[in-house]
Amino acid sequence: MSVVTLDRATIAINGRAVLKDISFAIEPGEFIGVLGPNGAGKTTLMRSILGLLPPTSGQLKVFGETPRCGNPAIGYLPQLRTVLPDLRVRGLDYIASSLNGERWGLPSLSAADRKAIEATLDDVGARDLASRALSDMSGGERQRLLLAQALMGQPKLLLLDEPLISLDARHQEVVIDVIKTVCRERKITVLFSAHELNQLLGAIDRVLYLGNGHAELGRVDEVVTAPVLSKLYGTEIEVLRAGGHIFVLSRGRDVERDAHNHDHGHHGHAH
Amino acid sequence: MFQYEFMINAFAAAGIVAVVSGVVGYFLVMRGQTFAGHALSHIGFAGATGAGLIGLAPLWGLIGFTLAAGIVMGLLSDRISNRDVAIGVVLSLSLGFGLLFLHYYTSFATQATALLFGNVLAVDHAMIATLAGLAVVTLGALAVIMRPLIFASLQPELAEAKGVPLRFISTAFLALVALAVAACAQIVGVLMVFTLMVGPAAAAQRLTKGLWSGLILSAAFALGEAWLGIVIAYHSDWPVSFCIAALSALVYFSALAWPTRRVEHVHTHHHAH
Numbered sequence: 001m002s003v004v005t006l007d008r009a010t011i012a013i014n015g016r017a018v019l020k021d022i023s024f025a026i027e028p029g030e031f032i033g034v035l036g037p038n039g040a041g042k043t044t045l046m047r048s049i050l051g052l053l054p055p056t057s058g059q060l061k062v063f064g065e066t067p068r069c070g071n072p073a074i075g076y077l078p079q080l081r082t083v084l085p086d087l088r089v090r091g092l093d094y095i096a097s098s099l100n101g102e103r104w105g106l107p108s109l110s111a112a113d114r115k116a117i118e119a120t121l122d123d124v125g126a127r128d129l130a131s132r133a134l135s136d137m138s139g140g141e142r143q144r145l146l147l148a149q150a151l152m153g154q155p156k157l158l159l160l161d162e163p164l165i166s167l168d169a170r171h172q173e174v175v176i177d178v179i180k181t182v183c184r185e186r187k188i189t190v191l192f193s194a195h196e197l198n199q200l201l202g203a204i205d206r207v208l209y210l211g212n213g214h215a216e217l218g219r220v221d222e223v224v225t226a227p228v229l230s231k232l233y234g235t236e237i238e239v240l241r242a243g244g245h246i247f248v249l250s251r252g253r254d255v256e257r258d259a260h261n262h263d264h265g266h267h268g269h270a271h
Numbered sequence: 272m273f274q275y276e277f278m279i280n281a282f283a284a285a286g287i288v289a290v291v292s293g294v295v296g297y298f299l300v301m302r303g304q305t306f307a308g309h310a311l312s313h314i315g316f317a318g319a320t321g322a323g324l325i326g327l328a329p330l331w332g333l334i335g336f337t338l339a340a341g342i343v344m345g346l347l348s349d350r351i352s353n354r355d356v357a358i359g360v361v362l363s364l365s366l367g368f369g370l371l372f373l374h375y376y377t378s379f380a381t382q383a384t385a386l387l388f389g390n391v392l393a394v395d396h397a398m399i400a401t402l403a404g405l406a407v408v409t410l411g412a413l414a415v416i417m418r419p420l421i422f423a424s425l426q427p428e429l430a431e432a433k434g435v436p437l438r439f440i441s442t443a444f445l446a447l448v449a450l451a452v453a454a455c456a457q458i459v460g461v462l463m464v465f466t467l468m469v470g471p472a473a474a475a476q477r478l479t480k481g482l483w484s485g486l487i488l489s490a491a492f493a494l495g496e497a498w499l500g501i502v503i504a505y506h507s508d509w510p511v512s513f514c515i516a517a518l519s520a521l522v523y524f525s526a527l528a529w530p531t532r533r534v535e536h537v538h539t540h541h542h543a544h
Contacts, residue, residue, distance in 0.1 A: 050432040069434035078428030087301070087425075090480035094425055097482075101422025102435045104415050107482065133480045149429075 001064050003028050003157055003189045004049055006215075009058035011041065011048050018044045020213035021058065026189060028156075031180065032217070033200040034193035036210035037233060037255065042193040043079060045210070046159045049191075050076060062157070070102060075155035075188075077146045079162045091129035091137075092117060095149045120148045124178050140171035147179065158183060160192045164199065176203050196256045197224065198245050224248070272505050277392055281511070284394040284402055285497040288458045289467055291406045293493030295413065295451040296472035297486050298444065302424045305469045306355055307344060307445065311452045312464040313362040313369075314340040319386050319461075320372035329386060330401065333461075334453040336365075341449030345442025389460035389512040391501065398457065405454045409447050416443055421482070458497065459512045466512075467493050470519035474526035492522055 002025040011019040018041040026032055034042050047053045048060055051067035060066070063073060095117050096109045121127050126144040129137065137145065143163050150158055160179065164172045180203045183190050194200055197207070197220070207224065208217045211232030216223045223229075224246055229237040233250065240247040248255050272278045299308050315333040322332020344358075373383055385393065413420075423430040423440045431437055455464045471492035479485040500515030507514070 047432075052432060069432060074432075076429055076432050078426070078432075088476050088480050088485075089301075089425065089482065093480075093482045097421045097425050098429055098433070101419060101430060102433045103418055105418050106414055107418045107421055131480070 001028075002026060002061075003030075003063060004191075005059070005061040005064075006055075007059040007061075009048075009055040009060050011044055011053060011060075012056045013044060013053070017056070017213060019210070019215060022213075022215040023058075024208070024215060024217040026191070026208075026217070028189055029187045030205045031183060031190045031203055032192065033197065033204035033207045034191050034210065035195075035197055035207060035256075040210040040212075040232075041215075042210060043161055045215075046076070046161055046191065046193070049157075049159060050074060072153050073156045075150035075152070075158045077143075077150040077158070077160045077163055080142070080146070080165060088133040088135050090131055090133055091121070091126075091145050092131065094134055094145065095120075095152065098149055099152065116152065117148075120151050121145075123151065123182055124148045138171075139166045140175065143167065143171075143175055144178070147175070151182065154186070156188060158188050158190045160190065162193050162195070164194055164196075169199075172199050176200065179203070197248070201244070201246070220246070272502070277394075278501070278505065280394045280396070280399060281391045281501050282498060284399050285391055285458050285501055286494060287399070287402045287406045288454045289493040289497035290490045291409050291451050292455045292464075292467040293471050293475075293490035294410060294486060295448055296468035296493070297475065297489040298413075298420060298424065299448060299468060300472040300476055301421075302444070304445075304448075305465070305473075306358060308448055308452060308468050309465060310358045310362040310365075311337045311341055311344075311445075311449050312456055312461040314365040315449075315453055315456055316386060316461045317365040317368040317372065319456075320369045320376070320383070323382065324372045324376040329382065330398075330453065330457065333456060334405075334450065337449035337453050338446055341445035341447075342442055345445040346438065385460070386456070387460045387462050388510065389456070389458050389463065391458045391511050394457070402454050402457065405450055409450045409454070412443070413447055416440060420444055459515055463512050463516055466516040466519040467497065470523045471496060474523045477526040478529060496522060 004026040007023050008021050009019065009023070010017050010021055034045070036042060044053065048055060049062055049067055051069045051071065054060070062071070092114070096113060097107065099113055118127060118130055121130055124144050124147050126141065126148060129141055129145050134142070147160075147163065150160070163175055163179070167175065176199060179190065179192065182188070191208070192200065192204070201220065204220070206218060207220050208215060209223050209229065209232055212234045214232055216228050216232065224239055226237055226239050229239060229248060233255065235250055237255070238249040240249060296308070299305055315337040318332035318334075318336025319329035320332070321336070322329050419430065419435045419440050422433075423435050423437050427437060451468065452464055455467050459466050472489040474492055475485045475489035479488055496515055496518040500518050501511055503509065503514040504511040
């Protein structure tokens, strides 16, 4: 059974169709890189899978069922946009707040919960973050903390929304590596959205390219081609392959790099 | 000083209000909504003077206006967003209305200073009972929503995905802030609500990383500042609100200067590389 299936689905925000009439299926254990220009619907797609945004037409099935909020089989790492600067909450409490965080009453942290959190932090190589304050963590450490949180409760599907944003190249590699290792071991299906394809090339099984309301899912050599991307970007695109890297160019400019820089300037608010 | 009943009353009222302010303020700081708390108190000023104009007790006008404003602010945005300008305009307008109401009800003017700057030494038994009631309602309701409130404050996107009703939580919380502000204004006045609601909480967040330790420290700071403020005022004859404000500032800036664990952070950071 496919993990995520879209059948002629249209997903709209405030009446504007972001994804139009798209169909694809993601199989168990796949590591999918989700790419596309800003506003192409990467976050929107994840919010739909989470059950926050039902399709206006067509079908969306997650584990064969209509998505519902709070499905414990889905781990989610939201795009980091609300960084409260002076939040001196330690990592342990930060993750603990998400455990049964939807229940009413006073917060509590059982010994079993604490153990589970520490074990998961161990898995992503970040045990020391449990006692460190969020405000003292670097960008890479924060992403590891969020990744550990997404892995809590043994999810079968992981939705990672731009986990590489604001990380330097070396930290990006480390984060990708940790995700790849943990998810292969546990046979977790991954949707990993990013701005640049090249870092992901060694990790992903297939790529899901979004743009212009369309979606193309397939192997990198099938999807990342001039005709397919020209359709998705709605402009003439050139694809150059050199030294194991792929460059996606529009009128001689690297579209991915431009999008990335653009996002930095706006602190990731573009989505 | 405990031979005077008004002193005992002052300690009781200030104690109740300080604990509520410290606890509610902790979440206000965590959510980055301190300015909203400040605005609510100014809106309360219009309510209090308006109530005086139509012959009601100022406290009920204060509660009515802050509560209504808190709920409206919560409904308008389920995310904490930059609405500083809108809030600023509304709070100035409220102070303006307060002034207008005072203008038409001149005999009330003597109470204006008490409203603006607090008058804890004039608290009677009825007021203490009312404040205790407000405290029970506020802390009780906060205990009910605390878990999803923390989740929604720290990670709104994830909380939403897990089915936490963000808008309801944010509205309910601002309603509780409104009640706390109304109580707090009785002690330090509408202009100085920050001293008990934000100062202690912000200082506590600087000094602790744990959730419960921060909450308890925040309440303890507020209580200590309020009581010590009254003691200093008693011996010096300075206004109580000034003493509390001075202590609040002292504690806050001391906390800022306090060496946090940044030294250790730098160490582990290098180590990790």
